[in-house]
Amino acid sequence: MLNAGSQRRACVGLLLVGLVGLQGCSSLPSAPAEMKRAALTAATDPNTWLPALGATLILVTDRDQAWSNRARREQPVFASAAAARRASDVLLYTSLGAALVSSLWVSEDGAAPGRPNRLLIQLGAMTANGLVTQTFKLGVGRSRPDDSDTLSFPSGHASVAFTGATLTRRNLARLDLQAPLHTLLDVSAISLAAGTAWARVEAGVHYPSDVLAGAALGNFVAAFVNDAFLREGVLADGAIRVNMRPLRGGVVLQLSRYF
Numbered sequence: 001m002l003n004a005g006s007q008r009r010a011c012v013g014l015l016l017v018g019l020v021g022l023q024g025c026s027s028l029p030s031a032p033a034e035m036k037r038a039a040l041t042a043a044t045d046p047n048t049w050l051p052a053l054g055a056t057l058i059l060v061t062d063r064d065q066a067w068s069n070r071a072r073r074e075q076p077v078f079a080s081a082a083a084a085r086r087a088s089d090v091l092l093y094t095s096l097g098a099a100l101v102s103s104l105w106v107s108e109d110g111a112a113p114g115r116p117n118r119l120l121i122q123l124g125a126m127t128a129n130g131l132v133t134q135t136f137k138l139g140v141g142r143s144r145p146d147d148s149d150t151l152s153f154p155s156g157h158a159s160v161a162f163t164g165a166t167l168t169r170r171n172l173a174r175l176d177l178q179a180p181l182h183t184l185l186d187v188s189a190i191s192l193a194a195g196t197a198w199a200r201v202e203a204g205v206h207y208p209s210d211v212l213a214g215a216a217l218g219n220f221v222a223a224f225v226n227d228a229f230l231r232e233g234v235l236a237d238g239a240i241r242v243n244m245r246p247l248r249g250g251v252v253l254q255l256s257r258y259f
Contacts, residue, residue: 158214
């Protein structure tokens with residue numbers, strides 16, 4: 001078993017390789033155009049790279065243990081470790097349920113697959129995320145704060161919850177909703193996932209970097225699978241999208257923000 005320092009270095013290495021590798025997915029010459037576009041959109045989504053960067057900074061500055069101890073001691077949100085653990089399960093299932101219900105809410109039209117296809121593809125995204133998360137857990141072997149096992153990094157609950165949140169947001173973007181309702185539902189989806197992640201820290205079963213890495217992973221996998229197979233790339237209002245257009249001697253990088 002790796003010691004704490006080696007485990008931390010393994011986590012940092014995985015995050016750095018992941019950040020570079022995600023960008024590289026979009027430049028694979030043999031990949032279909034939709035796959036490249038989906039990989040680039042998912043990798044450059046702030047909901048992917050910001051939590052990944054946050055996790056890296058926490059690991060590099062070695063703040064995980066101190067912040068984890070403080071959360072477990074003060075219990076600012078859930079009052080006890082047992083309550084936090086129960087809440088993390090409830091919030092997780094609610095996040096997944098919202099994704100599945102919203103996938104059936106999207107109307108069929110001639111420009112996109114119908115509801116059965118959308119539901120199956122998004123179930124596939126959830127399955128893919130679960131497999132990738134478990135592979136990373138086994139590969140890193142980081143001990144949990146409570147030393148119950150060595151499957152701490154990345155957080156499975158956070159990864160799955162943010163998969164649900166991202167899929168829900170993708171579905172909401174396809175619905176004709178009034179702006180106030182759309183914003184409320186969009187924020188609610190993110191809040192469910194964020195609450196799940198923080199509850200795992202208060203429960204003493206994950207470090208802050210675990211849940212941030214899980215959030216980044218869940219968002220990337222969900223966005224990539226959804227956009228690649230449903231041929232969608234536009235998020236809800238306020239989303240940022242990156243486009244690259246080749247020119248002689250170089251490329252043009254275009255950042256677009258949707259309102």
